[in-house]
Amino acid sequence: MRIASNWVFRETSRLGFAAVLLAGSIQAQADLRVFACEPEWAALAQELSPRSVVYSATTAQQDPHQVQPRPGLISKMRKADLVVCSGAELEVGWLPVLQQKSGNRKVQSRDEGLFFAADYVETIDKAESTGPLAGDIHEDGNPHLHLDPYRILDISKALAERMANLDPASAKIYRDNQSAFADRWQAQIETWEKQAEPLKGLNLIAYHSNFDYLLNWLGINTVGDLEPKPGVPPSSRHLASLLQKSQSLQVDGVIYASYQNAQGADWLSKKLGVPNVELPMSVGGNEDSHDLTGLYGSLIQTLLKTVTGSSS
Template sequence: MRINSKLLAVSAALMLGHSAPALAAVNVFACEPEYAALAKELAPDASIYSATTALQDPHQVQARPSLIAKMRQADLALCAGAELEVGWLPMLQMKSANAAVRDGADGMFYAAEHIDTLDKLDKVDRTMGDVHAQGNPHLHFSPTRVLTLASAITARLKQIDPAQAQGYDQRLADFERRWQAAIPRWEAEAAALKGTKVIAYHTSFRYLFDWLGMEQVADLEPKPGLPPSSGHLASLLERARQGDVKAIVVASYQDTRGAEWLSEKSGLPVLVLPMSVGGDDASVDLFGLYDSVIARLKKVN
């Protein structure tokens, strides 16, 4: 009987040992697919869930029960911040009752708090539309900022899961090597885009245009968050007729009707760019997203 008891104890210990890695896997809740993709690069063994897709406006999300359930399980939440998710994330935090992902907790990571954002505003009022006082939150199209975020996310993963610290460091180093090698290639491919002027919907690609030296000369929105009005489109048509604008740019989740009207009247092409990973067939990861966006933009020259 003693021998059998010992055998049972050993068997139980082995079973626990084999199941431990699965039980210890970090649960990551990503507010947007770009952060899910970055988490996959840095923590491929983690359980990663994206609350939105590239075909969905991240400003407008319903705090569904399924999202609440995922938030309740999260060890780490990765979000853009700068109030991009202000309309729905606080509800998820409250309803999930998960102390690990409350604001200020180790498990709550806002990307905008770790980099210098563009277009910060000292003062905001309702007459300005849906603007972000903390800066433009669509920062994943800045490759140098992505590197900064990768390092900051890795530090947070190590804090949450210290037993795997060495592995996280190794994966960060591998990602940094591949990303840093890709940046000069992207810049060479996009060199002809420098100085290109476009009309775009919202400031979704502000960081992309800043990086590549492009200029958004007008916005399809009369004010951030407002759809194009007939009067505003008429003014854009006058701007387009100056002859220096090359294209009309919209993101994969944005309404193209205003852009198509302007295109028909002006003769300018409409470029629909994937806003994030999964926005088109080529954007299978962050590398593919950058490849796809640059390839599409090059069609205007």
């Protein structure tokens, strides 16, 4: 009996020690917990780290300027190793509240677990002056930079390096994934640019400045804004002035984001006799935009079909 007891003790100890080693190994290879402010950054984080737990605070059907710091969001941020946001003041109305209430020290500093995409690229439309009368403008530039594929490349490299710094044991994985993503993405850019050639030179009226990066990339002109001031809904007076202005212009269509009210865009497009186009603002904005590649493909194909009457 004593021999059996000693054997059981030794075997139990051996198994227990192996379990400790296994637990340590699992912990060393633990995935990052990523809190993304918008769906586009959740999608990019997933590309670079497929095994990570990634949570998006918003959907493509929400205005990312206006987010309520709900308890659920606070809880998610409290557990995060990395917070990825657009920056350029897009989340200034709600992100600081989440940071403060979460009490998570890891996501307070831009040098550690807080990553702003706008910190790694040049933004457009920087405001010369701001104030209550200027509307919802961003002094640091247009924050909707996820709609420029070249900027996405730069951001993906910076984000992979941040992940590598936070999780050195998996640094090679993040860098290899970024390299593979960059190769695929560059090939997609060439395909998209060829497909979008018929869109060059079109004149569109837009809602807010959501799609400025996309339109600049594709060579599309913005000849009017449905908002009298950034963040201010279109009024009857403003729409009437846009209509009058557009009489002397060649307007090819009116565009707005999937989360925006279509009423003003509908009225103006009918008056002008041009297409009214709802575009997905981010990943998940329609059934085709299930990831970043799908988002760009959907944007281009929607514009081709609706505005030019063709597709590729």
